[in-house]
Amino acid sequence: MSDVCPEASLPTCFPDIVYYSSTSENTVRFVDRLGLPAKRIPISPKETGPVIDRPFVLICPTYADGEGRGAVPKQVIRLLNDPDTRALLRGVIGAGNRNFGTLFASAGDVIARKCNVPLLYKFELAGFDNDIARVRAGLEKMGRNLGLAQMGDAPCSTMA
Amino acid sequence: MKDMTDLRIPRAINWNRLEDDKDLEVWNRLTVNFWLPEKVPLSNDIPSWATLKDFEKTLTIRVFTGLTLLDTIQNTVGAPSLMPDAVTPHEEAVLTNVAFMEAVHARSYSSIFSTLCSTKEVDEAFRWSEENPHLQAKARAILETYAPGNDPLKRKIASVFLESFLFYSGFYLPMYWSSRAKLTNTADLIRLIIRDEAVHGYYIGYKFQRGLEKLPEAEQQALKDYAYSLLFELYEIENQYTEELYDEIGLTEDVKTFLHYNANKALQNLGFEALFPPEVSEVNAAILAALSPDSENHDFFSGSGSSYVIGKAVATEDEDWDF
Numbered sequence: 019m020s021d022v023c024p025e026a027s028l029p030t031c032f033p034d035i036v037y038y039s040s041t042s043e044n045t046v047r048f049v050d051r052l053g054l055p056a057k058r059i060p061i062s063p064k065e066t067g068p069v070i071d072r073p074f075v076l077i078c079p080t081y082a083d084g085e086g087r088g089a090v091p092k093q094v095i096r097l098l099n100d101p102d103t104r105a106l107l108r109g110v111i112g113a114g115n116r117n118f119g120t121l122f123a124s125a126g127d128v129i130a131r132k133c134n135v136p137l138l139y140k141f142e143l144a145g146f147d148n149d150i151a152r153v154r155a156g157l158e159k160m161g162r163n164l165g166l167a168q169m170g171d172a173p174c175s176t177m178a
Numbered sequence: 179m180k181d182m183t184d185l186r187i188p189r190a191i192n193w194n195r196l197e198d199d200k201d202l203e204v205w206n207r208l209t210v211n212f213w214l215p216e217k218v219p220l221s222n223d224i225p226s227w228a229t230l231k232d233f234e235k236t237l238t239i240r241v242f243t244g245l246t247l248l249d250t251i252q253n254t255v256g257a258p259s260l261m262p263d264a265v266t267p268h269e270e271a272v273l274t275n276v277a278f279m280e281a282v283h284a285r286s287y288s289s290i291f292s293t294l295c296s297t298k299e300v301d302e303a304f305r306w307s308e309e310n311p312h313l314q315a316k317a318r319a320i321l322e323t324y325a326p327g328n329d330p331l332k333r334k335i336a337s338v339f340l341e342s343f344l345f346y347s348g349f350y351l352p353m354y355w356s357s358r359a360k361l362t363n364t365a366d367l368i369r370l371i372i373r374d375e376a377v378h379g380y381y382i383g384y385k386f387q388r389g390l391e392k393l394p395e396a397e398q399q400a401l402k403d404y405a406y407s408l409l410f411e412l413y414e415i416e417n418q419y420t421e422e423l424y425d426e427i428g429l430t431e432d433v434k435t436f437l438h439y440n441a442n443k444a445l446q447n448l449g450f451e452a453l454f455p456p457e458v459s460e461v462n463a464a465i466l467a468a469l470s471p472d473s474e475n476h477d478f479f480s481g482s483g484s485s486y487v488i489g490k491a492v493a494t495e496d497e498d499w500d501f
Contacts, residue, residue, distance in 0.1 A: 041200060042384050044446065081203070083210040084373065092498050099500040115443070117376030119369050122470040132499060138478050143446040148456040156479025 032161040033108050034074035038094045045079050045113050047144035052154055059093050067097050073108045073164055075138065075157060080114040080125035089125040098133060108164065109138040111153065116142055191267040198388070201268035204381045208275045211373065215286040218367040220293040226360045227294045233426055238351060238361075239291070239299055241423060243307040245348040246287045248340060251317060253280035255324050256337050260382065263330035269385060276378050283371045290364055312419035316344055319411055334386040335405045335448060339412055342379035342444035343437070345372075347420050350433045353468040365468065372469070383447030390449070405448060409441060436461050 035056035039045035049056045056077075057068035076098075082089035098104050110133070112126020123140040130137035138156060141149040196202055230238065257277035264270040291300045307313055323336035349372055356365035390398055416437055424430040438459035442452035452459075 040203075041388075042380065043387070043449070047446075047449075081207075083207055084213075085210070087210075088496070090496065095496065095498040099498075101501075104501075115376045115380070116466065116470040117372045119373065119470050120472050132501070136478055143443055146442060146452055146456060146459070148460070152479060159479065 031166060032157050033164060033166060034070065034072045035077060035157075036068060036070060036074045036097070037077035038079065038091050040079065040091070044144045045077060048113065048141065048150070049077065051145070051150050054154070054157065059097055061093065063093060063096070067093075070103050070106055073106050073166065075109045075111060075160070076107060076129060077111045077113065078125045078129060080112060080118070080121070080123050082118065082121045082124050086121050086124055089121070089128050091125075094125075094129070098129070104133055107133055107135050108160065109136045111138050112140045113145075114140065114142065189267065191271060193268065196268060197266045198268070200381070200384055201266055201272055204377060205268065205272050205275065207377055208272065208279065208374070211377070212279075213370050214282060215289040215367060218363055218370070220290055220363050220367065223294060223361045223363045226362070229360065235295070235299070236303070237423060237427060238355075239295055239303040240306055241348045241351045242287045242290060243303045244310075244313050244419075245345060246284050247307055247313060247317060248344055248348075249280045249284035249287075251320060252337070252340055253277055253284055255321060256280070256340060259324040259326075259333055260337060263333065265385075265388070272381065276381075279374050283374065286367055286371065290367070294364075310419075310422075312415050312422060316412060316415045316419070319408070319415065320344070323408070331386055331389050331401055332404060334382050334389070335401070335408060338379050338383045338386065338447050339409060339444055341375045341382065342447050343409070343441050344412060344416065345375055346436055346440040347416050347423070347433060350429075350436050350465070353465050354429065356468040357464040369469075379444065379447045383449065387449040402450060405445070405450060406453070409445070409453070413437070413441065432462055432465070435459060436465060
């Protein structure tokens with residue numbers, strides 16, 4: 019992990035990560051291994067959601083039934099219903115299980131379509147090592163393309 | 179005569195007062211996903227079946243009798259053995275659904291047989307399954323763990339390994355046929371089973387984690403060690419079973435990769451880290467495409483610009499969306 023942002027500039031190099039994870043905690047484990055600053059959408063609808071004030075990527079697990087209904091958790095829908103938050107969404111990563119066939123990680127498809135943002139990636143359960151590497155590299159590239167490095171006060175990665 | 183004071187009358191189940199929201203979530207998922215084999219037009223596979231060579235037919239029937247045995251175990255012993263350990267009445271109710279669906283799965287293989295095969299072929303394959311030492315060894319390893327009086331969390335570990343790992347040496351074959359446009363209706367039926375097993379493995383693994391987190395650290399570590407050692411034991415058996423079945427058709431190495439991939443997923447269902455590195459667990463793209471059609475490539479980061487493909491026909495209607 020030597021070819022990534024210096025610790026001090028981490029928050030400015032990458033888009034923010036906002037994620038939902040149920041009590042099964044699969045998505046938490048994925049996000050923990052990414053090692054990037056991340057904000058969790060609370061499970062309890064009574065708790066207020068995270069403050070989102072920078073461009074962000076949403077990581078969302080899938081709860082679809084056999085017909086695809088109910089793929090996106092209600093807590094995530096509630097967050098995206100806020101137009102100001104939605105305006106900052108730059109892409110979505112879906113989580114799920116290939117065992118669900120064509121509906122694999124379909125929460126990612128639904129959010130991409132509803133919010134008109136790119137579906138960046140899909141991974142299974144808590145993700146494997148190659149998923150972590152690909153998503154980290156992808157998010158860093160995305161941060162550069164979005165010009166997020168210039169918004170901060172520290173220089174970003176020296177990686178070509 | 180039994181002392182009547184031993185009789186424990188269960189409390190009537192109140193689904194409007196949940197102790198664990200996951201119970202209702204999974205109950206809803208399983209009941210909505212309910213299906214029967216009659217839903218799948220298996221007879222459309224008769225012409226395709228006729229194109230298989232004799233040894234390919236024998237392999238396919240044997241694989242399905244092996245799967246039938248695992249489903250039978252989970253139906254009559256595995257899922258019922260988890261019920262006395264349930265920590266909520268709703269968990270117990272969910273497990274009755276799990277048990278019944280395993281009976282549907284076991285029944286489905288007989289529907290495939292009666293549609294495609296002769297009675298003689300099927301009887302021979304069932305005899306093979308009763309005598310095959312590797313199949314019997316994995317059944318025994320799981321059943322020992324399920325025995326009454328054993329540790330409830332060890333039972334859950336074994337159950338997750340059955341649901342999320344042991345089936346896959348068998349599931350590989352219909353996915354392989356499907357990738358070659360053979361037995362595609364049979365593959366549709368198997369995909370329904372694969373979908374159910376994912377929910378079962380997820381739920382039992384989830385309940386395992388809730389039980390595990392209540393234990394002191396030393397006991398947690400001991401159970402983790404137990405899980406990895408049981409996985410190794412089962413993995414050894416699976417390797418031999420795989421070689422015996424798939425050497426002739428030349429697919430053994432490909433099946434083993436599929437086993438590694440599913441072993442990793444089984445461990446993740448238990449909340450543990452994956453064991454097999456990407457080099458030996460990256461499944462061949464044709465098999466992944468057979469598992470989840472239309473969604474082979476999900477690395478849109480590596481593509482240029484914002485070109486991305488949205489999966490077909492995903493339901494975006496949900497009353498909670500405001501836009």
